[in-house]
Structures are given as structure tokens and as C-alpha cells.
Amino acid sequence: MNDFDPKTVRQRLETERNELLHDAEVSAEERDIVVLDQTSVGRLSRMDALQNQAIQVETERRREVELSRIDAALRRLDEDEYGYCVSCGEEIQSKRLDMDPATPVCVDCAHKAD
Numbered sequence: 209m210n211d212f213d214p215k216t217v218r219q220r221l222e223t224e225r226n227e228l229l230h231d232a233e234v235s236a237e238e239r240d241i242v243v244l245d246q247t248s249v250g251r252l253s254r255m256d257a258l259q260n261q262a263i264q265v266e267t268e269r270r271r272e273v274e275l276s277r278i279d280a281a282l283r284r285l286d287e288d289e290y291g292y293c294v295s296c297g298e299e300i301q302s303k304r305l306d307m308d309p310a311t312p313v314c315v316d317c318a319h320k321a322d
């Protein structure tokens with residue numbers, strides 16, 4: 209039996225979620241600034257700006273993946289499904305949940321997916 213505390217897990221997931229949403233807001237503001245600056249920058253820094261933009265897009269994509277993992281974990285908490293592997297239905301090891309509360313699969317299934 210897993211001995212996680214649903215309240216603690218929920219709190220950790222919600223904290224992480226808020227941080228991700230906050231980061232998203234901050235980088236959206238930064239991106240707007242870059243766009244505004246582009247009229248005054250030279251060719252080289254324009255390339256820098258484009259490169260930065262590509263990095264931001266990638267960061268944002270990862271953030272969205274992470275957010276949907278967290279949302280899914282919160283849903284599983286609501287439905288009392290939390291702590292069970294979505295792939296094989298076995299209990300996920302407490303240590304693994306402690307390291308990554310949003311993980312949807314047990315260690316065996318995670319390795320199989322690699």
C-alpha cells in the first residue's frame with residue numbers, strides 16, 4: 209500500500225502548477241519586449257533574438273507537457289486513481305511518487321517506454 213498523503217501531494221502539484229503558470233506569464237512579457245525591440249536591433253542581434261525565440265518556444269512546449277501531466281495527476285487524485293500506474297494498474301513506488309508527484313506510470317512501464 210502506498211503511504212502518500214493526498215493533501216500533501218495535491219499541495220505539491222498545485223505549487224508546481226502555479227510556478228509553471230507564473231513562468232509562462234513572465235516569459236510572455238519578455239517575449240513582447242523582444243518584439244518591440246526588434247525595430248532597433250542590428251542583424252546579428254536579430255539572429256540572437258530569433259534563436260532566443262526558438263528556445264522560448266521549446267521551453268513553452270515543455271511547460272505545457274508538464275502542466276498537462278500535473279493536471280492529469282490532480283484528476284487522478286480526485287478520482288482516487290492516484291498512485292496507480294496508468295499503463296499497467298500496479299501501484300507506483302512511493303519513492304518514485306515522492307521524486308515526481310506527477311508521474312503517471314510505474315518504474316517498469318517508464319523503462320518499457322524508453
Ligand SMILES: [Zn+2]
Pocket residue numbers: 293294295296297298313314315316317318
Ligand atoms: Zn506500470
